[in-house]
Amino acid sequence: MLNVNPLSEQSFRPFGKVLRTPERPPDGSSEAHNYWDRELEWTGSTSVNYLAIKQRDLLLSQMERHRDTREMLLLLQGTCYLAVAPAGVLAADKIAVFELKPGDAVCLDAGVWHDLPFSRQDSAAFLVIYKDGTAQHDLELVPLPATEAIAGALSGAESNLLGA
Ligand SMILES: NC(=O)N[C@@H](O)C(=O)O
Numbered sequence: 001m002l003n004v005n006p007l008s009e010q011s012f013r014p015f016g017k018v019l020r021t022p023e024r025p026p027d028g029s030s031e032a033h034n035y036w037d038r039e040l041e042w043t044g045s046t047s048v049n050y051l052a053i054k055q056r057d058l059l060l061s062q063m064e065r066h067r068d069t070r071e072m073l074l075l076l077q078g079t080c081y082l083a084v085a086p087a088g089v090l091a092a093d094k095i096a097v098f099e100l101k102p103g104d105a106v107c108l109d110a111g112v113w114h115d116l117p118f119s120r121q122d123s124a125a126f127l128v129i130y131k132d133g134t135a136q137h138d139l140e141l142v143p144l145p146a147t148e149a150i151a152g153a154l155s156g157a158e159s160n161l162l163g164a
Pocket residue numbers: 051064071116128135139
């Protein structure tokens with residue numbers, strides 16, 4: 001059973017960065033705004049993609065990675081669970097699951113394992129930003145040795161499966 005962690009900069013650090021209001025002084029400000037420049041260095045051709053997530057059972061059976069790009073996930077609507085594991089050899093015992101709420105933005109380091117997010121309601125929507133062509137040329141998808149249930153509000157099917 002994979003427990004769900006609240007999202008924090010510290011807890012997410014092994015997987016990438018959580019983008020929140022920076023603690024450092026803004027690079028520009030006025031009566032109307034504060035601006036922080038270059039929160040992430042980003043070079044090369046980039047695509048901005050729309051990802052609509054459909055609700056599915058909280059059962060993690062695969063993970064994917066993109067070796068050659070970081071991946072920014074900006075949650076536009078819906079609460080989600082995001083399963084991640086450190087880059088390198090995929091170790092099932094290193095998988096962590098985080099709860100993402102609307103407005104949360106995380107940037108996965110290149111090669112960090114993840115699965116498509118799990119929506120906690122009928123649907124959810126993200127902007128996904130990474131190197132152009134990633135979905136076509138840099139998407140490695142692998143099955144897990146065993147399906148892992150994510151601890152959350154189990155659906156009927158999940159309860160039956162787990163004998164809950
Ligand atoms: N499978 C797939 O499309 N994955 C990307 O959208 C992604 O890394 O979120």
